[in-house]
Each structure stands twice: as structure tokens, then as C-alpha cells.
Amino acid sequence: MTYSEVSRRTRINRSALREWARNRDLVDKYEGPGDCVRCHPLPGLPHPEGAYSYLLGLYLGDGYISYVGDRKKRVWAMRIACADAWPGLISECVDALKSLRPGHPVHVTNRIGCKDVSAQWKHWPCYFPQHGPGRKHTRRIELAPWQDDITHRHPRSLLRGLFHSDGCRFTNPVRRKIAGEWRHYEYPRYFFTNESQDILGICTRHLDQLGIEWKMTRRNNVSVAQRASVALLDEFIGPKY
Ligand SMILES: [Zn+2]
Structure with missing residues (x-):
């Protein structure tokens, strides 16, 4: 033929x-x-790229890849820990896994205070080459060039995943006396906290790409507090739900 x-x-x-x-x-x-x-x-590249970028953010935050059962069969489970407090985030995580591998089951397992969202596949390490022994902050975490291509096309999805797993948005209540009168203000800000300097670097690089101002407030913490930058993050992240 x-x-x-x-x-x-x-x-x-x-x-x-x-x-x-x-x-x-x-x-x-x-x-x-x-x-x-x-x-x-x-x-080729995993698709849809937006879902991949989001999942990569979640994975870098709270995900891990491990063998399921028999090592010889080389089946891996991708697991992402999602807090019970945010049911919306759990279903968004399930949706992202389903869209990446249509027709394959995604499992939600109860644990104390959180749920494990997981899916099995032989090829998770191909999609997430950051997989390796030990905790993420004890080893080098670098995006492969093809992953960089995707995340730079979809920086918002990546940041949404990162902030959904290891970040938060909260409001600082501030009381100020103006012309003899007490006024209350609220300043929303975002925090992203991670022990890995590499993952913090991935986060700040993509914030830079979108022109979002950030500061390191501690060794393991990125803060976005400047008003216009918070407004930019609000366009595609917002409070957890
Ligand atoms: Zn593969």
C-alpha cells in the first residue's frame, strides 16, 4: 500500500x-x-492549550504524579489536592482533566479537609516532565521549551492555576480618619506562596509578561497589591469559589 x-x-x-x-x-x-x-x-502539544496551562499551574502548586498499583504496568495517577472549602475549584480541576483527556474517568476522593482529584494514564510524565523524586522545592523545576510556548500563549490560565492552588485573594480592611471622620477602606491583594524558588520564578515571569506589578514580601511569598495590578488579576482570577 x-x-x-x-x-x-x-x-x-x-x-x-x-x-x-x-x-x-x-x-x-x-x-x-x-x-x-x-x-x-x-x-505535538497537549490541547486544549488553555486547559493544559491551567492544569500545569495547579500541578506546580498542589499536584503530584505517582505510580498506581503495579510498578511494571507503568500506569501513573495525576493527583491534585483541592480544599473542600472551594467546590467551584474542584469542578474546574475536574473539567480541565476531562478536556485534556476526553472520555477518560476523573476520580474525586475524600480526604480530611480536602479532595484528591485524580486521573490515571501511562503518559502523565510526558505531559508534566517536572515529575521526579522528592518534593518540588528540593529539586530544580524548569518548564520545557514547548511548555513555555504554551504558557506564554496562555499566561492567564497558568496564573489562574497557580493562584488557585497556592495563592489567595484577600481584602485588608483599613480605617482612616479623614477630616475628623473615620472611614473604612478595603484593599484587595493577592498572595502566591510556594517553597520553590523556581516555581515562584515561573509565577513572576508570567506576571511580568502581563505587566502586573509584584513584590516579594517574604522568601516564599509573592504579593500583588498595587491597585491596577490587582484589577488585572481580578479579570481572570478573582476570589476563590
Ligand atoms: Zn507519552
């Missing part, structure tokens, strides 16, 4: 088939079209 004919029947694109004819090892690694875009002989 011609490449075109095989391509038509298998729905595998022609250039991939040609690549495989040259390099048989790639065929053994292949697990079916549409399964893992990173393992494809011609790696």
Missing part, C-alpha cells in the same frame, strides 16, 4: 508513517493515535 492509503485507513499521518519506516524503534513506542501527543513520532 502507499503511505497515503495506510494513512487513510489508520488515520496516522503520512509523515509519521514515513518516519517509522526509517526508524522501526518508534513503532514499538507508539500506543495508538491520539493517545499521547508527546510520544508521537512528531511530538
Whole structure:
């Protein structure tokens, strides 16, 4: 058969088939079209990119990837811890996982004070190469160039994920005497707290991209307090819900 004919029947694109004819090892690694875009002989990008960027933010905050059951089967679970206090965030996390892998189950497990949102797949480490032994702040966390491409196209989704997992928006009540009268003001501000300097750097780099002013208030804490910058974050993050 011609490449075109095989391509038509298998729905595998022609250039991939040609690549495989040259390099048989790639065929053994292949697990079916549409399964893992990173393992494809011609790696693509996870999609939808916005959902991926959001999930990456959640993962960098409160997510981890671990083996499920038998190590030999190499099935991984992506787990994200979501506080019970914010049911809206739990369903947003479920939706993001579902849109990234349509038709595959997402589990919500009760734990004390929070829920684990998880999904199993052999290829989570391909999508989140930051996976590794030990806690995130004890090792280097760097985005792969292809992840950087996505997050710079979708900085708001990434920041939304980061602030949803390790951030908060709160209002500082302030009392001031003006012309003999006490007035009450509220200053909303955002905090992002993480022990990893690398993850803090990923956060501030994307804040910079959007022209949002920030300050380090502690070694592990980024604060956004300047009014116009808070307003920018309010456009796509807002209070947890
Ligand atoms: Zn893969």
C-alpha cells in the first residue's frame, strides 16, 4: 500500500508513517493515535492549550504524579489536592482533566479537609516532565521549551492555576480618619506562596509578561497589591469559589 492509503485507513499521518519506516524503534513506542501527543513520532502539544496551562499551574502548586498499583504496568495517577472549602475549584480541576483527556474517568476522593482529584494514564510524565523524586522545592523545576510556548500563549490560565492552588485573594480592611471622620477602606491583594524558588520564578515571569506589578514580601511569598495590578488579576482570577 502507499503511505497515503495506510494513512487513510489508520488515520496516522503520512509523515509519521514515513518516519517509522526509517526508524522501526518508534513503532514499538507508539500506543495508538491520539493517545499521547508527546510520544508521537512528531511530538505535538497537549490541547486544549488553555486547559493544559491551567492544569500545569495547579500541578506546580498542589499536584503530584505517582505510580498506581503495579510498578511494571507503568500506569501513573495525576493527583491534585483541592480544599473542600472551594467546590467551584474542584469542578474546574475536574473539567480541565476531562478536556485534556476526553472520555477518560476523573476520580474525586475524600480526604480530611480536602479532595484528591485524580486521573490515571501511562503518559502523565510526558505531559508534566517536572515529575521526579522528592518534593518540588528540593529539586530544580524548569518548564520545557514547548511548555513555555504554551504558557506564554496562555499566561492567564497558568496564573489562574497557580493562584488557585497556592495563592489567595484577600481584602485588608483599613480605617482612616479623614477630616475628623473615620472611614473604612478595603484593599484587595493577592498572595502566591510556594517553597520553590523556581516555581515562584515561573509565577513572576508570567506576571511580568502581563505587566502586573509584584513584590516579594517574604522568601516564599509573592504579593500583588498595587491597585491596577490587582484589577488585572481580578479579570481572570478573582476570589476563590
Ligand atoms: Zn507519552
